[in-house]
Amino acid sequence: MEYQIILNTPLGPMTACSDGISLTGLRFNADAAAGLSVPDSPDSDNPVFQETRAWLDSYFAGRDPGFTPHLCLRGTDFQKRVWEILLSIPYGQTMTYGEVAALMGNRVSPRAAGGAVGRNPAAIIVPCHRVMGKNGRLTGYAWGLRRKSQLLEMERAGAAPPETGSAPLFSEKRSEKHSVKRS
Known part of the structure; x- marks a missing residue:
């Protein structure tokens, strides 16, 4: 069984997914770019979501x-190795796709590393926003370069990003999906 909640954040709503034991995904919702919020709903008693909420609360403060919340991310072995490298990038710092590739080994291209970075299922927590293009250029982010820039600026300044709406910092909406296979 997969559980989901929607969390309002200063950069728009995010959907958190869990198998009940681990966080399996965290992504910005499609309407997040418009700065829309979702209605409040009762808190979930799922410890995975409580841990994720605590992580995001601290991060956006x-x-x-x-x-790092307990993660169980689905992907290839190559992708998982890249995501482990992303988890090692310190808060407020960046790395290039070439540097990620170099840490993977001699035969990995920056393009291959970038493909794995782009398939990161746990936005912000697995900090793919901290990966830059050659010479530190701001490139590629599934949820938009503006949001990537805001996340990096927030980390460098140690301050929360501007609010995108009048919604509370966090609220959640829970739903269940039943046809998720465990890996």
Whole structure:
């Protein structure tokens, strides 16, 4: 069984997914770019979502959360190795796609590393926004370069990003999906 909640954040609503034990995904919703919020709903008692909410609360308050929620991300072995490298990038710092590729080994191209970065299922927590193009250029982000820039600026300044609407910092909406296979 897969569980989902929608969290309002200063950069728009995000959907968090869990198998009940681990966080399996975190993504910005399609309407997030418009700065829309979702209605409030009762809190979930799922510890995975409580841990994720605590992580995001600290992050959007402009602090390094200091921990990583328990993750179970689905992907190829190559993708998982790239995501582990992303998790090692310190808060407020960046790395280029070429540097990620170099950490993977001699035969990995920056393009291949970039493909895995782009398939990251846990936005912000697995900090794909901290990966830059050659010479530190701001390139590629599934949820828009503006949002990537805001996340990087927030981390460098140690301050929360501007609010996109009048919604509370976090609220959640829970739904269940039943046909998710465990890996």
